[in-house]
Amino acid sequence: DYNIVRPKGYTVSFHANPEMEKHHFGQTHPMKPWRLTLTKSLVFAYGMPFAMDNFVTRAATYEELKSFHAADYLDYLATAPPEDQPQDIDSADREIKFNLGGSDCPLFHGLYDYCSMSGGTSLDAARKIVNRQSDIAIAWGGGLHHAKRSEASGFCYINDIVLAILQCLRHFPRVLYIDIDVHHGDGVEEAFFSTDRVMTCSFHKYQPDVFFPGTGGLDDNGPKSEHNPGAHHSINVPLNDGITDEQYAWLFESIIGKINQVFRPSVIALQCGADSLAGDRLGRFNLQVQGHGACVAFCKKFNIPMIIFGGGGYTPRNVARAWAYETSIAIGCDTKIPDQIPAHTPWREHFVHDTLFPTLEQILGEPRANRNSAKRLQDIVQHVHEQLRFVEH
Numbered sequence: 001d002y003n004i005v006r007p008k009g010y011t012v013s014f015h016a017n018p019e020m021e022k023h024h025f026g027q028t029h030p031m032k033p034w035r036l037t038l039t040k041s042l043v044f045a046y047g048m049p050f051a052m053d054n055f056v057t058r059a060a061t062y063e064e065l066k067s068f069h070a071a072d073y074l075d076y077l078a079t080a081p082p083e084d085q086p087q088d089i090d091s092a093d094r095e096i097k098f099n100l101g102g103s104d105c106p107l108f109h110g111l112y113d114y115c116s117m118s119g120g121t122s123l124d125a126a127r128k129i130v131n132r133q134s135d136i137a138i139a140w141g142g143g144l145h146h147a148k149r150s151e152a153s154g155f156c157y158i159n160d161i162v163l164a165i166l167q168c169l170r171h172f173p174r175v176l177y178i179d180i181d182v183h184h185g186d187g188v189e190e191a192f193f194s195t196d197r198v199m200t201c202s203f204h205k206y207q208p209d210v211f212f213p214g215t216g217g218l219d220d221n222g223p224k225s226e227h228n229p230g231a232h233h234s235i236n237v238p239l240n241d242g243i244t245d246e247q248y249a250w251l252f253e254s255i256i257g258k259i260n261q262v263f264r265p266s267v268i269a270l271q272c273g274a275d276s277l278a279g280d281r282l283g284r285f286n287l288q289v290q291g292h293g294a295c296v297a298f299c300k301k302f303n304i305p306m307i308i309f310g311g312g313g314y315t316p317r318n319v320a321r322a323w324a325y326e327t328s329i330a331i332g333c334d335t336k337i338p339d340q341i342p343a344h345t346p347w348r349e350h351f352v353h354d355t356l357f358p359t360l361e362q363i364l365g366e367p368r369a370n371r372n373s374a375k376r377l378q379d380i381v382q383h384v385h386e387q388l389r390f391v392e393h
């Protein structure tokens with residue numbers, strides 16, 4: 001048997017708005033806000049709320065969203081007619097301009113509420129960090145890294161991460177953004193392209209013209225002009241299909257360990273997109289719950305205030321497993337957590353296998369071929385270390 005207790009000497013906070021989970025992008029759309037319900041059911045069944053400060057968050061206000069987004073974009077987001085309603089030509093025009101209403105970013109009922117709730121959840125986490133009321137603030141409803149100032153992209157409409165980082169920059173000198181979603185964190189990278197107060201580092205599958213969004217090559221390290229303070233402050237780790245826990249941990253520790261030394265962040269913002277897990281509906285990697293969680297554990301060891309965001313993740317049972325395990329890492333009970341999913345877990349039948357750490361064979365049947373050679377991974381680390389020679393704080 002095991003006991004979940006509050007961690008000694010630091011505070012973990014959990015930020016969520018249950019109203020968010022009720023929204024639907026559409027029957028066949030891969031993004032299922034309901035995965036947040038499944039995540040919470042595991043977090044609760046394991047008794048983790050006892051070890052955290054739990055907050056029901058409010059939606060972000062229009063003024064708060066405007067700290068990053070353009071007013072005309074927000075106005076359209078707030079008033080756009082849902083897809084099943086007739087629209088005039090002018091509104092069809094704006095849909096194209098703002099990239100709204102396609103199959104990736106549909107105009108569904110309650111869209112503005114959903115977006116402002118996601119933004120509000122991450123802002124709430126950031127506020128607890130800047131007030132020093134929390135050391136690790138968790139916002140699984142956030143992590144929507146593709147959204148631009150005036151444009152929706154890749155299932156993301158409001159960039160809650162940028163909002164949270166901007167809030168941190170009002171109180172702290174430097175923020176390190178780390179992104180382990182299988183997609184490139186392009187929206188966050190672009191937002192802080194020209195500043196040396198934010199370093200961004202995304203690990204992702206990279207195959208332009210084949211895999212979304214097609215940016216984030218190894219040589220994309222920020223503005224090419226040395227006079228621009230943002231030069232060398234974008235780090236990209238482009239990967240191929242099938243990467244394993246062992247390879248990913250080696251890359252992550254070699255790169256993030258070095259960044260921590262040279263950049264010395266005052267806050268870490270960690271996007272934990274779970275579409276980098278094996279068996280994801282959109283992802284291509286062979287990561288297990290343990291390997292995904294190892295990234296969180298490694299960051300935690302730095303003892304720097306940290307915000308943990310959600311992100312992608314399209315096989316809900318595996319998203320819930322990873323995010324529940326990562327919550328347990330934050331509160332420091334990960335080594336005690338039983339592999340057996342508690343019998344009283346709501347929706348337990350959705351987990352298919354009744355363990356928190358299913359084997360690769362259980363998840364995939366046959367693992368996906370690994371297209372990442374040891375030589376290529378060494379070259380990536382070497383390139384990143386060369387970039388970091390230009391960075392000194």
Ligand code: TV7
Binds near residue numbers: 028144146184212312
């Ligand atoms: C953070 N991949 C977001 C990741 C965003 C990925 C894409 C889909 C997709 C959309 C669907 C759908 C899908 C099975 C998968 C070039 C296109 C090709 C739409 C069919 N099934 C995150 C965005 C990516 C929508 N987009 O990082 C409705 O896959 O590749 C593309 C763009 C044009 C649009 N078509 C796909 O994880 C949260 N979309 C089924 C129904």
Ligand code: CA
Binds near residue numbers: 183185
């Ligand atoms: Ca990524």
Ligand code: ZN
Binds near residue numbers: 313
């Ligand atoms: Zn993704």
